[in-house]
Amino acid sequence: MNTFQVLSSLSNAVGVSGYELSAVAVAEKHLANYGTTYTDSMGNLFCKAFDYNEKLPTILLDAHIDEIGFVVNYITDDGFLKISACGGIDRRVLLAQQVTVCGKEMIKGVVTSTPPHLEKDSSSCPKVEDVYVDVGMTADEVKKLVSLGDYVFIDSPARMLINYSVTSKALDNRAGCTAVIKTLELLNQCERKYNVLVCFSVQEELGLRGAKPAAFSAEFDEAIVVDVSFAKTHGESPKDCGVMGKGPMIGISPTLSRKMSDSLRRIAENKLIPYQLEVMSGRTGTNADVIGLSAGGKNAVTVSIPLKHMHTPAEIVDLNDIENTAKLICEYISDAE
Amino acid sequence: MINELKKLCLLDGVSGNEKDVRDYIISRISGKCEYSVDALGNVIAFVKGKKESDKKLMISAHMDEVGFIVTYINDDGTLCFSPVGGVDERVVFGRKVRLSSGIYGVVGGKALHNLSDDEKGKAPGFDKMVIDIGVSSKQEAQSVVSLGDYVSYVSEFTELGKDKVKCKAIDDRAGCAIMLRLIDEGVEYDTYFTFVVQEEVGLRGATCAAYSVNPDFAIVLESTTAADIPSASDSDRVCELSCGPVVSYMDNRTMYDRELYKLAFELAEDNGIPCQTKTRVAGGNDAGAIQTACGGVRVCAISLPCRYLHSESCVISKQDFENSYKLTKLLSDRIFSL
Helix, strand or coil, rough: CCCCHHHHHHHCCCCCCCCCCHHHHHHHHHCCCCCCEEEECCCCCCEECCCCCCCCCCEEEECCEEEEEEEEECCCCCCCEEEECCCCCCCHHHHCCCCEECCCCCCEEEEECCHHHHHHCCCCCHHHHHEEEEEEEEEEEHHCCCCCCEEEECCCCCCEEECCCECCCCHHHHHHHHHHHHHHHEEEEEEECCEEEEEEEEEEEHHCCCHHHHHHHHCCCEEEEEEEEEEECCCCCHHHCCCCCCCCCECCCCCHHHHHHHHHHHHHHCCCCCCEEEEEEEEECCCCHHHHCCCEEEEEEEEEEEEECCCCCCCEEEHHHHHHHHHHHHHHCCCCC | HHHHHHHHHHHCCECCCCCHHHHHHHHHEEEEEEEEEEECCCCCEEEEEECCCCCCEEEEEECCCCCEEEEEECCCCCEEEEECCCCCCHHHHCCEEECCCEEEEECCCHHHHEEEECCCEEECCHCEEEEEECCHHHHHHHHHCCCCCEEEECCEEECCCCCCEEECHHHHHHHHHHHHHHHHHHHEEEEEEEEEEECCCCHHHHHHHHHHHHCCEEEEEEEEEECCCCCCHHHHHHCCCCCCCCEECCCCCCCCHHHHHHHHHHHHHHHHCCCCCCCCCCCCHHHHHHHHCCCCCCEEEEEEEEEEEEECCCCEEEEHHHHHHHHHHHHHHHHCCC
């Protein structure tokens, strides 16, 4: 499968935080090509890849598999759904947005939009609490199909743009999952200096909740957390962002292992893999924050894929960046000092 | 008629770029009536009826839809754009779009996490949004985009529940679909059907088509804002889905012919068709331009109540759609006896 096929199979699947089952099922099929898969009580998906050699250290490759979305918390007498956010949705995308409700069946809907002439202040973006999902049904019809607690996501199937870039929902962080799957594909043909344990963790968007127990029960010596980070868009400052297409962003932070950051950087230089540095001054906002603190503490580093329009259905990644992320991690695992 | 609507809605026809819609309409009516295309691109069709009358009737719907136009290419390859027609800037950010050249992009800007305190919670204005087509330089963008390229919403045609459908451009392809059905079925009296351009940028196509036809009566088929959602109540709802076609006495562009207004309601009542009027004086449509054409025209508008008008997600009721067709047919026959 080419990179777009892997990525779109994952990003088109539903995996709102707390409801990752469909995305996990798709990911499991990919991972099963490389090793034994299993899930834990939270729903974290693991894969013990290739053969394990007891003499080798184990590296954990973590990528969160959940995506932002919503949950239904009320049905009005008119049959409209009130929703709450799962994760930090960019509320600039809400109004008149096309959504799917994961009820007894998949139900299409539209987020309500009050016409501008009826708004007191049409320059502000309504909050999630102020909008409804219109599924075109009466309350009686809706209640047969939708229950409180059902999940809702924004429809946005993956599409190639020009120049090997892709737009879709949920590229945060199916792009990271794709990079890990591509890493395994490359490692399949290499000598490995580590045992490889993959974890596609759940509920990251709700506060790194899946990775904490995953890291507790997993046996590993060091970890690479593969996530997305900001690619500069129009109007943003280069000091806040990476650049799309310029390679994986190697994290540097007091909370990360500088030794790992340095070796990744050296490997990228030696192997002519494009890379960028992402310097953070404390917590990274990724699963590395909790993985680094698991058990008595672990060495962890972030490798992030530049992404535009984070937490919207119009996220963009460059497939070259995903492939170079896979190359970099593969080289790290096969070429460690 | 729903399949026809789907075909029409999925065509892109931002005001001034109605060619694909026009070509489809011509393919549907050619051989069934006489038609001509004027300098603006209006399709003016003349359908011979079973009877003749010394009065002329024009039934009109617009082919164009709201959208955007590319105004500038930035150094980083992103595209600046302006709305074509009245688009609420709050329904644009984070959407997929299709350019008239066939390439796709998304409307983006600063990431949520990188907004300044002033920008947080605000709807980004058109000056703060750009279209990203996946390139990283002006040169790359220039090889596939020209200033003036049109930009359309990308939207699936989807059924919502049993009675509703959702797509872009229902305003006013629904009117076009009703006219195509009337042409297919034939008419009682000679009738002019005008499929007009540029309604969304100031009722421009209808202005010229009405001059050319010079009718005595006109029925405008439209879509109009329905705010029957939980955040609006009472008169703010303007009109409601599933309560039948909307016939207005007045909007921002037209003081409608009161006799035609009453006749429409009488016909609806006599034939068991639900019918409603607006509870606010709001909106405006081609009737405004047609009414004052030539020596003056008696006008009536039959509009479909539509939620989220001018967004990628217009929602209408199929019953209303069918009832709009029925009422139009009844009125277009009876109008000749006035």
